[in-house]
Amino acid sequence: MKNDEAFEAEVLPQLRPLFGMAYRLTGNAHDAEDLVQETMLRAYRAFDSYRPGTNARAWLFTILYRLRTDALRRRGRSPETVELVDDGPPVAPVHEAALTSGHEEITRALEGLPEIFRSAVVLRDVEEFTYAEIASILEVPVGTVMSRIHRGRALLRRALAGRVE
C-alpha cells in the first residue's frame, strides 16, 4: 500500500512552489488553493506509480498544469487558443531601470501576460526548470517551449518599457 511517510517527505516540501505556480496561473488565492488541493489528491492517488528520488517537483508541476488546462477546457477556454504564430513587432531595448524595477511592477506585468506565455516564463525564470522539464510539464515540444519563453519575455519587456517611458 502507499507509503504515507515517503509521500509526505517527497511531496510536502513542494507545497509552497506549487501554490506559487497555482497563484500565478489562476490569479487568486482561492482558486490557487483548490488547484493545489486537487493536485495533491491526484499525486496521492498516483504515488504508487511515482519512483521515489526522481524529479518530484517536475512530476507535481505536470499534474498541476494538466489539471489547470483540463479545468480551462471544461469552461471552454483553452490556453492554446491564444497562441500566436508570429513573433510580434520587434522590441526596442528597454531602459535598464524598467527591468530591475520593483517586484510589484514585475508581478503586475507578469499578470498581464496571456497564460500560455506566463506559464512558460514562470517555469523557466521563476522556478528555474530546464527546457526539457518545461516541455514535459506543458506537454509540448522543446521548440515550442523556446518560442513561448521568447514571446513571453518580449511581451514583458514591452510592458515594463511602457511603464518607464
Place this chain on the structure above:
Amino acid sequence: MSCDPQRVTALVDEVLEGEEKATIEAHLAGCEACRAQAADEERLRASLRTLEAPEPPFGLEQRVLRRLRGRGRLAGAVRVLLPLAAALVLVLWARGYAPLLAWELSRDHDHCFEMRELPAQVPASQPATVAAWFDERGTPLPELPETVGRLALVGGRYCWLMPDLSRVAHVYYTSDDQQVSVFSVPHAVRIDDHYTTRTKGNAVVLVNLGRSVVGVVGEDAEAVEAFVSRLRTSVAAGEAPESAAASALRPRS
C-alpha cells in the same frame, strides 16, 4: 546571418551548443539590437528569479494533510469493514435469516423485470410446461396457478442469489401494470409458517408449504397475498404439492 531573436533567448538560457552557439555569438558581436535583447533578457531573468513566491494561505498544509489522511482513514476503515460485512451476510444467509432472503428475492425480482425483455428460459403460459421444464432440471415446483386475478403466467428461469450464488427457480406473472414473482427457495429458511415484509419497494411473503418454502414478490401487497392464498389452497386441497413428474419418480408404497 540575419537576426534570430528566438535563438538569442536560447543563448541567454544556455541551451545552445557547438556550432549553433558559436554562430549566434558571432552574430551578437556585430549586432547591437541582438546584444541589447540578450542584455534585457538577462536583467529580466535576474529580476524574476528574486520574485518572492506568493504566500500560501494560513493552514494550507494542514488542510491538504487533513484531506489526504481523511481519505486514508476512510479507505482503511472500508478495507476492514467490507470483509466483516461480507462475512456477516454469509453467516446470516447460512442460518436462514428470513429478512436477508426477502431482500435478495426482492432484488432479483427487480433485476429481472427491469430488463427490456423478460429473460425467461422457459417462456410459457401453461403451468404444466413451466413445471415440467424445472422438473427436468431437478427442481420440483408447487402447483402453479395459470392466472391470479389479472396476473397471468408468462414463464420462468433459474436465477442466482448473491450471497452464495445458490440457484433458485423464478416464475414470472404479469398483467398490464403489475408483475409478481414466485420463487421456489432451495435452502432452509427459518420461518414457522410465513414471514411477511416490505423491502426494496416490494411486498415479500415467504411461506412454508410443508415440502418447500416459496417466496412471492410484487409491488402490490394485495396481489402478493392473493398468490399466497392460492398456493396454500392448492396444497391444502391435496392437489399435488410436487409436479406429477416428480411424484412418478418416487417408489409407490
